[in-house]
Amino acid sequence: MxxxxxxxxxxxxxxxxxxxxxxxxxxxxxxxxxxxxxxxxxxxxxxxxxxxxFKNKEELHTSLSIDILEYISVQMKKFINRHDINAEQKMHLLKDTFIDVYEYDPMVLINLFHLQSGETLTNLSAEVLEELKQTSADALSAITSVVTEGIERGLFVEKHPVALADIIWATYSGVVLWVDSKRLLNNEKDFVKQTLDTAFEIMVNGFKRK
Amino acid sequence: MxxxxxxxxxxxxxxxxxxxxxxxxxxxxxxxxxxxxxxxxxxxxxxxxxxxxFKNKEELHTSLSIDILEYISVQMKKFINRHDINAEQKMHLLKDTFIDVYEYDPMVLINLFHLQSGETLTNLSAEVLEELKQTSADALSAITSVVTEGIERGLFVEKHPVALADIIWATYSGVVLWVDSKRLLNNEKDFVKQTLDTAFEIMVNGFKRK
DNA sequence: TTATTTTTTGAACATCATTTAGTATCTGTC
DNA sequence: GACAGATACTAAATGATGTTCAAAAAATAA
Missing domain, CATH: 1.10.10.60 (Homeodomain-like)
Structure with a gap:
């Protein structure tokens, strides 16, 4: 058989x-x-x-996004449970992962961030929608675990970990989308890497308990 | 006549x-x-x-985006030159402005953030493109002036003000897009306001010189 | 070899964004 | 007030493209 x-x-x-x-x-x-x-x-x-x-164009496109999200999750899982580094250093590795993925295929990542809009989501089959939900939740939970560790060790401020994870992901997507569109608007060079560096520096600094 | x-x-x-x-x-x-x-x-x-x-659908849509951007600029200009409040308080007002605009018409704001992508920009006439560039630059320069004040008064860290302004705008757009799409994905309630609050708290904290 | 099932095709269909030829309305002139 | 020209608008045609479907081709089973 x-x-x-x-x-x-x-x-x-x-x-x-x-x-x-x-x-x-x-x-x-x-x-x-x-x-x-x-x-x-x-x-x-x-x-x-x-x-x-594939059911339609949106679903084909979403499948690519799911692949990227899965890749990001895999990369994050490689270090989130390490005991030899602290939450701040893990934030650094998160950032490195994000930059790697951006540099690997900027357009597909940008399209992923664009995708997450209502009009697209309503055109997906139940299965693919479920898969997307699951994969996003997966990626977010990896980020959440880093934040939670930081809070529990008394390193980060005591905010809701999910909110902080959302902010990390939102900053990632926001910087990629905005800096890229600024580049297109003004024909300037690609500052995504530098801006992400600074954004993470600010964010980690802001996370720290004083 | x-x-x-x-x-x-x-x-x-x-x-x-x-x-x-x-x-x-x-x-x-x-x-x-x-x-x-x-x-x-x-x-x-x-x-x-x-x-x-209007030249085409994209240009009609972009005109709406320009209107919103202009409105945001106008609101910001009301307080950026005030001498009775410091940069940190102005960051607070920035956040309030952002939340107001979101609550006034969430979808149009979300669409604004979505549509500054390469494929759209190439379909605009030179005039509208120029207008969009000008309006974005205007809004960004208002944000930049707040950050610059903070740095010059020794309140904020000495990073490139434009980079910090980009991060503020990127955080705004990222939070709105991501938290809204999360809401759609999980049928949960609208956490944009709360998340923006926390994000700004973290950001301002991160901006502060230690 | 033949029948049945699976996979692929490419033309037909439907849905728009956009163009255009024609119509109505307005303005200035006599 | 009638007429010529300009302006504003319309309705129908056009073209591009996502999607469907009847038929063909290929693979498998009998």
């Missing part, structure tokens, strides 16, 4: 192939200007085939 | 009327799901007429 399993594998492979093509096109054109036809062309498939694997 | 002036006024009025209709529809549906036909209907005009006043 190996045939069924091979077919499953091939199905998964085709899905990946479509996502890889989509990543290229979305990355080059952004969500609205990317066409399903171009994605299909890039994947060497007909447009109709994509709809056998 | 009052006729020419009346016509100018009427033209401006029609423009405003289209924008008000667009505000309603964009606010209810978001950018992608709002149709030009619905906006035209709301304004009691035919779709074609809209194109006599």
């Amino acid at each position: 190996g045939i069924h399993e091979r077919k499953q594998r091939e199905k998964e492979q085709r899905r990946k192939q479509i996502m890889e093509a989509a990543r290229k096109v979305f990355s080059a054109k952004g969500f609205n200007r990317a066409t399903m036809e171009e994605i299909a062309g890039e994947a060497e498939l007909s447009p109709g085939t994509i709809y056998l694997y | 009052g006729i020419h002036e009346r016509k100018q006024r009427e033209k401006e009025q029609r423009r405003k009327q289209i924008m008000e209709a667009a505000r309603k529809v964009f606010s209810a549906k978001g950018f992608n799901r709002a149709t030009m036909e619905e906006i035209a209907g709301e304004a009691e005009l035919s779709p074609g007429t809209i194109y006599l006043y």
Whole structure:
């Protein structure tokens, strides 16, 4: 009964192939200007085939975002439970992770941050929406655990850990989106890394109990 | 020669009327799901007429964003030059302004934060792009002046004021976007106000020289 | 080899954003 | 007050593109 399993594998492979093509096109054109036809062309498939694997354009795009979120979670899990470093140093590693992901594929990350808007969410199937919820919750809980550690050790101020985690994530997305759009608006160089550095410095400083 | 002036006024009025209709529809549906036909209907005009006043859908939307940005600037200018309060108190007023604007029309603000992305900016006419640049720069320079005052009075850390202003704006947009999308994802209540409060508390604390 | 199931296709369809040819309204002139 | 020209608007056509579907192709089972 190996045939069924091979077919499953091939199905998964085709899905990946479509996502890889989509990543290229979305990355080059952004969500609205990317066409399903171009994605299909890039994947060497007909447009109709994509709809056998993804409910619609939004869902295809969301699947890419979920992948990135998962990647971020994996990277964070590598250090959140380490005992040889404190919460402040873990904040530093969080920042490094965020910068790495940004540098790996800026456009897809920017698109992820854009995605989280009401109009998109309503076009997703229940399963993908659930997956997105789960993956976001996962990433957020990793961040929360760092903050919680800082609070419990008496290093950080006693605010609600979830609120602080939200602020970390919001600062990340806000800096990426705003600094990037400023770059586009003024044809200036990319200051995302430097701004994230400063933002984290301020934030960690602000977290510290006095 | 009052006729020419009346016509100018009427033209401006029609423009405003289209924008008000667009505000309603964009606010209810978001950018992608709002149709030009619905906006035209709301304004009691035919779709074609809209194109006599706005180059395209993106430009109509951007005009709303410019209005909000201008409003934010006006509000900020009311207190940035006051001598009876210090930079920390001005940060507090900045936050209040941001919360007011959010509460006045959340969706339009969220759309503003979403739409300053590359794909949109390339669809704008040179004039509107210039206007958007100018208005953003205006709002940012008001924020920058608060930060600069704080640094010069020895209250805030000696970072580049523009970077700090960017971080303030980025935090605002990031918190609004992320907390709102979290609300949609989990059907929870609106925590934007509380989160902005905490974020500003952390930020001001982080800005302070030790 | 044949029947059945699975996978893919590409043309058809539907939904808009946008354009345009034509119509109505207004303005200035005689 | 009628007429010519300019201005403002409309309704229908156009084109782009997301999505669906009937048919073809490929794979599998009998």
